[in-house]
Amino acid sequence: MKTIRFRPMWGVAPAALLLAVAAQAQSIVRIDGSSTVFPITEAVAEEFQSETRGAFKVVVGVSGTGGGFKKFYRGDIDICDASRPILASEMQECQKAGIEYIELPIAFDALTVMVNPANKFVDKLTIAELKKIWEPEAQGKITHWSQVREGWPHEPLKLYGAGADSGTFDYFTEAIVGKAKASRGDYTASEDDNTLVQGIAGDKSGLGYFGYAYYAANRGKLKAVPIVNPKGEAVPPSLETVMNGQYAPLSRPIFLYVNRKSLERPEVQKFVEFYLAHGADLAREVKYIPLPADAYKKGQERLAARQVGTAFGGHPETGLHVDELFNRPLATAPR
Amino acid sequence: MGFDGSQSLWRRVIDTGFLLLGAVLIALSLGVLVTLVAELIMDSAGRLNWQFVSAFPSRFAERAGAKSAIVGTCLVMLVTACTALPLGIASGVYLEEYAPRNWLTALIEINIANLAGVPSIIWGLMALGLLVYQLHLGHSVLTAGLTLGLLVLPIVIVSTRESIRAIPNGIREAAYALGATRWQTVWHHVLPYSMSGILTGAIIAMSRAIGETAPLVTIGAMAYIGFLPPSPVHQQPPYVNFEWLWSNFTVLPIQMYQWVSRPNPDFHANAAAAGVVLLIITLTMNGLAIGLRYRSRRRLSW
Numbered sequence: 001m002k003t004i005r006f007r008p009m010w011g012v013a014p015a016a017l018l019l020a021v022a023a024q025a026q027s028i029v030r031i032d033g034s035s036t037v038f039p040i041t042e043a044v045a046e047e048f049q050s051e052t053r054g055a056f057k058v059v060v061g062v063s064g065t066g067g068g069f070k071k072f073y074r075g076d077i078d079i080c081d082a083s084r085p086i087l088a089s090e091m092q093e094c095q096k097a098g099i100e101y102i103e104l105p106i107a108f109d110a111l112t113v114m115v116n117p118a119n120k121f122v123d124k125l126t127i128a129e130l131k132k133i134w135e136p137e138a139q140g141k142i143t144h145w146s147q148v149r150e151g152w153p154h155e156p157l158k159l160y161g162a163g164a165d166s167g168t169f170d171y172f173t174e175a176i177v178g179k180a181k182a183s184r185g186d187y188t189a190s191e192d193d194n195t196l197v198q199g200i201a202g203d204k205s206g207l208g209y210f211g212y213a214y215y216a217a218n219r220g221k222l223k224a225v226p227i228v229n230p231k232g233e234a235v236p237p238s239l240e241t242v243m244n245g246q247y248a249p250l251s252r253p254i255f256l257y258v259n260r261k262s263l264e265r266p267e268v269q270k271f272v273e274f275y276l277a278h279g280a281d282l283a284r285e286v287k288y289i290p291l292p293a294d295a296y297k298k299g300q301e302r303l304a305a306r307q308v309g310t311a312f313g314g315h316p317e318t319g320l321h322v323d324e325l326f327n328r329p330l331a332t333a334p335r
Numbered sequence: 336m337g338f339d340g341s342q343s344l345w346r347r348v349i350d351t352g353f354l355l356l357g358a359v360l361i362a363l364s365l366g367v368l369v370t371l372v373a374e375l376i377m378d379s380a381g382r383l384n385w386q387f388v389s390a391f392p393s394r395f396a397e398r399a400g401a402k403s404a405i406v407g408t409c410l411v412m413l414v415t416a417c418t419a420l421p422l423g424i425a426s427g428v429y430l431e432e433y434a435p436r437n438w439l440t441a442l443i444e445i446n447i448a449n450l451a452g453v454p455s456i457i458w459g460l461m462a463l464g465l466l467v468y469q470l471h472l473g474h475s476v477l478t479a480g481l482t483l484g485l486l487v488l489p490i491v492i493v494s495t496r497e498s499i500r501a502i503p504n505g506i507r508e509a510a511y512a513l514g515a516t517r518w519q520t521v522w523h524h525v526l527p528y529s530m531s532g533i534l535t536g537a538i539i540a541m542s543r544a545i546g547e548t549a550p551l552v553t554i555g556a557m558a559y560i561g562f563l564p565p566s567p568v569h570q571q572p573p574y575v576n577f578e579w580l581w582s583n584f585t586v587l588p589i590q591m592y593q594w595v596s597r598p599n600p601d602f603h604a605n606a607a608a609a610g611v612v613l614l615i616i617t618l619t620m621n622g623l624a625i626g627l628r629y630r631s632r633r634r635l636s637w
Contacts, residue, residue, distance in 0.1 A: 039597065042559045043394040049561045059583045060559035062593065063552065071555070192596045217598040286394055287598060
């Protein structure tokens, strides 16, 4: 008779290992969060690892800003990539878990309003006009360009925008309609901005919005619409206009939230220092807009002094100037 | 029933018609498949080379590679295969050969059939709650492999049961008549004879698991990993090492999704190349199983 060599033995092996949990290697910097911030963090991680010759390891996930914060207050990760400031509910969870965080703005993202290059009559758009197009009441009513501004042709208006789960959607609706997540629903929505790029590039009557990096990578196929800022100037999005604050209110800072306790580990401390030192160049390389140079210096000071808390108090705000991010008092409890 | 000429002609028309319909349908579906694969390969042109397979992700499309994703996919599949196949086959054998016919068995059977239809994201949420938060397995290769293992377990069980049921009862009776125990009957007769059907189920199960993204994102797959998990073999005793089970991971479908959604269109070629690599891995895995199935069929002699 044959000896028994039954495969289920294999099934027992991993189960037995549950008991022999090896202490997890701690020399890894764990980062998760926004897909908007991801390209910059990936670039920094890549450079950091090659600079330190693999002595320190970095892993980066993309579960979205909200998903990232969830892991952050559970203590699963060291750094959270965020495309918006921390919310009141997330601040409370951090407080409950005893997690202190340092808020570091690291670059700008500019929401860009796009039309097809064949569209010759749109020269600029005001916030009021954008609101007329995108507010919930416009659903099914504002369907032609002629309804947006007198004198524009009676051509159909087809809309493309961010899906309801993205930070881009939250920010755009907050800045334009005045209330986060308040938007009409009858438009082509996608979480994948490339779908929107293709939609507008192939639709003469299209209008849509998405992150600046996607416009920068597809300049030939799209036309960016200058937006009238609160001072009354029509400003197209560009590296300069975003950096000097003229492109408002559709430009926003994006952040890193660093767990203060994790900074006791040298690899995390070194990584964040590296991020602030090289973030500007690397952001530019992946088509994002860096902050003014002194903002990184102020970030380094904040890191060195271990100043914890947020400058926002848990409430979304739009059209903020970079200096305000550093001049405000920091809070760890929501206002 | 009498046949006259016209009736027989009519029957032949129906026969040929059905043959034609079948041929057209097969051609259509094969055509779609070939077009898709051809487009994928064309899109990946220029990126499908050794550098792509041996490099880590990068911010430069032409320098980026899928090494960590390829290794991640292979490791996760290994864990899935080592858990789902033995467990699934054993459950199938138990339900067919050992379980008493009562309401409890019926309940289990209904539930297994239902589990096969549960959306994969639900498995991901279950795994997040149970494996990650309760059992503290972390966002690891082990968690991913077990999650996918659970996901495909019903497929393995159902296909095992179907192929065991196809074995004529005479075989069992003959074994018992010669004094074999139930276990000897199963081990020496039922399992070998049904192996080809079981392996077909295994192919379907593993092919489903390798393409899953949603449950792995839920349990915390990474998108950028610039290093490999600890090697499973060592030069010092005990030579093997299971630390890789606890390593963070990423897999090819997640890497593809991440590249497709990048602003820079150059990355889209990388996504296509990763798709081709995923196809190659799937085909290799299935080729292995088909080879095994062929061998087990050849040894069959009744």
